[in-house]
Amino acid sequence: MLQSFRHADFNELAGLWSSYFPPRYRVDADLLRLNTVECPVFDWGASLIHAPDGPAHGFVVVKKPAAGTLYPGKVSDDAYLTAIAYTEPQTAVDMLAEVKSILRNRGVRKLHFGQDAWHFFPGVPTDFAALKNLLEVEGFTEGSEAYDMERDLTDYENKFTMPEGYKARSLEMGDLDKIKEFMLEEFPGRWPYDLEEKIKREGYPHCVIGLFRGDQVVGFARVQKWDDKVAMAGGVWKMDLGDNWGSLGPIGISAALRGKGLGQALLGAALMHLKEKGVKQCLIDWTILDKFYGEHGFEIARRYKSMNLDLESLPAGKQSRKDVGLT
Ligand SMILES: CC(C)(COP(=O)(O)OP(=O)(O)OC[C@H]1O[C@@H](n2cnc3c(N)ncnc32)[C@H](O)[C@@H]1OP(=O)(O)O)[C@@H](O)C(=O)NCCC(=O)NCCS
CATH class of the missing domain: 3.40.630.30 (Gcn5-related N-acetyltransferase (GNAT))
Structure with a gap:
């Protein structure tokens, strides 16, 4: 069953996040709450938790554009997939089918992974193939690269x-x-x-x-x-x-x-x-x-690729697991 974030248990969701993402992308419950429901452009209507029989098996966070709302700028028909985490690929496909359907019904044209206001990700981490593969089968296409750089300042x-x-x-x-x-x-x-x-x-x-x-x-x-x-x-x-x-x-x-x-x-x-x-x-x-x-002395520590989905090019109606090549 897909639920809204109204009664989200952020400790549970942070646990799910940790079991999905590689350890270097771990976040705690407070940060997860801050960058989701506490963000003024959090999309309450399109963000979902998959919890069929008690504990959450997955969740997806969507945000609205910040330009034109939080600061001056051109208002767009875009939406932002802040993050997703799941235990089984089917759960991800079911959640994304619902998200796509909700956004398309609202007239949203493009869905970007990351790059949202109060973001976690500037794009899809290139060292996490499971997420990149999922988004590819969901129709997202790859764009430009950006990275995080790091160094220890002790001897700077x-x-x-x-x-x-x-x-x-x-x-x-x-x-x-x-x-x-x-x-x-x-x-x-x-x-x-x-x-x-x-x-x-x-x-x-x-x-x-x-x-x-x-x-x-x-x-x-x-x-x-x-x-x-x-x-x-x-x-x-x-x-x-x-x-x-x-x-x-x-x-x-x-x-x-x-x-x-x-x-x-x-x-x-x-x-x-x-x-x-x-x-x-x-x-x-x-x-x-x-x-x-x-x-x-800074060195590249994490690489990200932007990934975007053109919602207008998708066939009408919800997609099934078979449509996106997952059984
Ligand atoms: C990036 C920025 C802070 C650098 O300040 P600056 O005073 O122009 O830089 P400096 O004169 O001290 O150093 C120049 C070096 O910066 C790098 N650099 C600056 N702008 C660059 C750009 N757009 N692309 C690639 N390298 C750039 C180059 O290494 C350059 O060295 P070079 O002249 O040997 O090629 C400034 O250009 C800026 O404000 N840019 C717009 C904002 C921005 O992009 N900020 C970085 C966000 S990650």
Whole structure:
């Protein structure tokens, strides 16, 4: 029987997640709750739990687009498959048949795996064939690659010097208006929203290292560590990173000032800040800039492929297991 998330037992769902995903993608019940039902674009109508006779055998989490709702942007007919976990492939096929039917009836055209607001995955992890195979037989097609990069900061040394006239420092409450204005001007869309959300949840903007020219903000780097109130973005893999984990990203420099060494200098300063606070394993998530981060000793740790399903191209009505090649 398919049920909604209204009475979800997140300890049970986290257990199911752990038995499905490889250990490096483990999450706890609190994070699962935060990035699903507590997210403002969680789709209560399309997210389902498969619990035929008591304990859950599977669940699927769907979110609505955030652009146009949480932050300004073009409203799309897309939906996001945040995550899926199951014990038997039939359960996955049954759940996805229901999800596709619900979304198609609503006029949704595209279903993306991951990349949602308050995401776990920037795409399908390439080291988890079961999920990739399932999505392929369900009609999803593969797109571009992105990765997470990691290094232990214990012995990190910053080899980049800050160009004269610039300074990197943690933000203070008095900087809030400045950072907001800078983000909306330079990086309109998701990043200002994510940054504001993180600051709101922490209650203080110490999770942002600002790059200043005099009083003016000209760059930013978002940082997180193990004792933050919430783990977002790269922090979702905190269980794999271990004690004293940290994460960095996104990072950005004013468009007019790029290519002059400020990005590397800000990154170096932000990593030194994390190291001095005691961070060990540090993750930079959802990137394609391996050379930029590689200069600081970061190595690719997880690879993801975007996968998308064109719902309009599917035959009408629900698909059966046979239709998708699973018996
Ligand atoms: C990425 C970014 C922070 C780098 O800052 P910067 O001041 O331009 O970088 P620096 O001058 O210190 O260093 C330049 C190096 O950055 C890397 N780099 C910067 N932008 C890059 C891009 N779009 N693609 C590939 N490499 C890039 C290159 O390694 C480059 O070295 P090279 O000149 O030898 O090729 C800046 O370009 C930016 O804000 N970009 C838009 C936001 C973004 O993409 N952030 C990263 C999210 S993962």
